[in-house]
Amino acid sequence: MTTSFALVGFGFRAATLHRVSTALDDLDCVGAVVRSPRALPVPSYPSLSALFDRARPDFVVTAVPPAENPALIRACVARGMPVLAETPPAPDLDALRALWADAGDSGLVQVAEQYPLMPSHAARAAAVRAGLIGTPTQVQVSSTQLYHAVALIRGLLGAGHAPAVVRASRTEAPLLHPLDRGGWTGETTPRTAVTTIATLDFGAAGSGLYDFTTGQTRNQLRFRRLLVRGTHGELRDDEITHLTGPRGIARTPLIRRQTGHDLDLNGYDTSAITFGAEVLWSNPDEGRRWNDDEIATAALLSSTAAWVRGDGPPPYPLAEAAQDHLIGLAIEESATRDRPVMTTAEAWSRSG
Structure with missing residues (x-):
């Protein structure tokens, strides 16, 4: 069974995801949302709405800067669309908490943590x-x-x-x-x-x-x-x-x-x-x-497709990526302020 997906963005990371997907028999990239029209190896769309109206993918990959991720994730969840978001899913702790409040309970959000x-x-x-x-x-x-x-x-x-x-x-x-x-x-x-x-x-x-x-x-x-x-x-x-x-x-x-x-x-x-x-x-x-990053990217895409089809577990849920980013932000804060920082239980920590 072939599972289709679409990209939002077509920069360095998105191009890698597309290139790897072309070698996987059970995956088909049906398009990409980009700001300005340009030659791409897949059909391009000016907006998520246009993509959903014409391409109807099984899931969406948001390969965009962190500040743009939350709005796109919310838009996908609002349509009941599974989404694989590039890392990190939000730029800062406030945005991360707000994103979880809006989309965390949907069960539709995975994060592309390939390491x-x-x-x-x-x-x-x-x-x-x-x-x-x-x-x-x-x-x-x-x-x-x-x-x-x-x-x-x-x-x-x-x-x-x-x-x-x-x-x-x-x-x-x-x-x-x-x-x-x-x-x-x-x-x-x-x-x-x-x-x-x-x-x-x-x-x-x-x-x-x-x-x-x-x-x-x-x-x-x-x-x-x-x-x-x-x-x-x-x-x-x-x-x-x-x-x-x-x-x-x-x-x-x-x-x-x-x-x-x-x-x-x-x-x-x-x-x-x-x-x-x-x-x-x-x-x-x-x-x-493939090199190691390509092998990991293929594993991530394949596991996401299996999850979407109901044939496998979620590859890396939003709650896990949110916890990673929470601690990463604490590292930056501690280094900047030159003092210890203690993380506390967040809403996503109670989701399980």
């Missing part, structure tokens, strides 16, 4: 769920910004919507930025970059450490690091130290199988990630030769 679906993160989460390091007690993330990092921290900890005490600070230092979203920059002189470091104390649910430098997501001069500490071991990036018996401790790598090396003539692709003989993650779209 937990990336192969390495998905494999790490599977290792933690399997109990390989016991009960997770702390997660440290240094790779991506705010709500994305918080999604990884909360998910790996299993912290749910536990209140958090956030303590954050900022420092500045010069850093060269040789790459950005558009590719090689040609820059030869370092410029000021801001590093934000925060501790997140979830009480009995554990703790997190957030460490992010301006541009780190794409700056290959900075490592991406992830660590999960548990009661019986520790996961560091792609290696786990763990108990093997009453008096045995081992360090075992998570191995990514990439085809196309040496005499593997099947072509370059990501196949699976294993821990010893155990497969932690396997590529559902092997043969596409």
